[in-house]
Amino acid sequence: MDAIRLHTYGPAANLRLETLPDPVPGPGEARVAARAAGLHFIETLLRQGQGVGPHPAPELPVVLGSEVAGVVEAVGEGVPAGLVGRRVVTAEVSTGGYASHAVAPAATLTELPDQVGFGAAVAMNTTGATTYGLLELAPIGPEDVVLVLAAAGGVGTLLVQYARRAGATVAGAAGGPAKAARVAELGADLAVDYLEAGWDKSVREVSGEVTVVFDGVGGELGRAAHGLLGRGGRHVVYGSASGEWFRPDAAEAEARDIAVLDGIGHLLGRDGGMAELRARALEAAAEGVLTPAVQEFPLAEAAAAHAALESRDTMGKVVLTV
Template sequence: MRTIRLHEFGAAENLRYEAVADPEPGAGQVRIAVEAAGVHLLDTALRQGIEGGPMPLPQLPTIPGREVAGTVERVGPGVEESWVGRRVVAHIGQAPGGYAELTVTEAERLHEIPEALDAGAAVAMIGTGRTALGILGFAEIGPETVAIVPSAAGGIGTLLVQYLAAARATVIGLAGGKAKADQVFENGADLALDYLDPSWPDAVRARYGDRPATLLFDGVGGEIARAGVDLLGKGGVRLVFGWSGGRVEFDERELAERGVTSQTVLGSPMLERAGGLRALETRALAEAAAGRLRPAVHRFPLADAAAAHRALEGRETTGKVVLIP
């Protein structure tokens, strides 16, 4: 099969398109003919050899990728033959191997793809979709909500904007550049702003000065997070799920005096909720199949994985990035 392998930590160019032996499913596993493989920002950090993240560095050489959709073509011992020929999607967990024409994973991780979804959308929902719904589970949302969504043109941001708009919340979406901001507005935001323009907080105050923000969905950190927190009113909540713009610390006493709270929701807080990640995956696929959530998908050929990494790191993508073998 053809795959992408990383032999040395470093630049995106270290991702090589190579031929390797086909993997064989072990006990309790299936082999999937991959139609789409997800690319996550975490993949770019692991590729660089950055330690200290939510996953350990892989042993090299490695085939990156942990989200796949395709058709089951072979099963291992102990797995029902009825899985063969079914279109499935899976988050394959700690074990990488998604950037390939074929991959193996445990049968217990599989979800059958709803007929309404293509492989790219299914991959988006099994990872990004479950995370978006998990984040939303920590918020009370309704017509009185005024929510700020940085990186609103990204995979998670796109789904957050749609969900909030459907709940009749007031949605302020931020994106890098006018073109992305226009997409955010078309996706349902009430106000869509280019965060590269440092005056964006003034535009928010000019529009909603009498209605301070109640929620900040912070997957970015950095100066955008600081500006977003400044826009929160008494009782406002910052939900933290990433720091692509840099980690930022706030004076807890100052936040308390303002009546603002900050909570990190990834990791244990999300894993410990009823049903865990599996329940979120099931719900995410159902929401997309019903058309209530519509993931944006940015596709690259498998052979162009390096270009996909560069585009993701350069914030040149919209929605979920997937590789197509």
């Protein structure tokens, strides 16, 4: 099989395309002929040898990635033979996702609706499920004024779409004029470039007091967004793309009656796990309720995909195609 393997921690250029033996599914496992593999920012850190939360630096050599969509090609002992030929997606690959073939526990495979393509499936399986989990934590309706940071990203684009359908007033903030233009195309009432000074003032002038912030960026941008919340507002923190998690002054938040909600903690600790959220997200894609933004790179260009992700030069979910 074709696979992208890392032999030495370091820059994106260290990712190499190699030919490896096809993995063999063991008991309870299935081999998937991959058509799309998802990338996550955390994998750019693992590539550099950094452990992230519960994820230690990987042992080398390694094929990174855990998320693929494709067609079941073979099954191991105890797995129904009828699974062969099914279009599926999983986020629990055990052999590495940056490859033309991958093995995963059969119990983790979700069959795809006919209307959902492989790239969209990878996007909705994670970013879609994350979106629904965050909305579960902070439901929104027509009375809300919602600010989405990183609104041109995978989760951000879905949050903007959902908030618009819910009737909320939506402000989307993204880095650079092209990304801000994309947010405007999604239907945001206001799209701003948060690389420009005074972007937060523009949000306040146009949208008034914000009731909900969805923050996957953190750092100074997270702090600026926090300042836009009115009394009783909700600040949902689910990422630190800036390199720094947003942590408000607890006394100030309490004085303003602002709830700071841990999106990642909610997703990890959710009763029943993520399976229900993934099914809901795939159904939303099949019905056209939400359309994921996907930026594709061929498998052989995994290094370029990593470099683009690190430089914030991507829009939507980054996917390797096989």
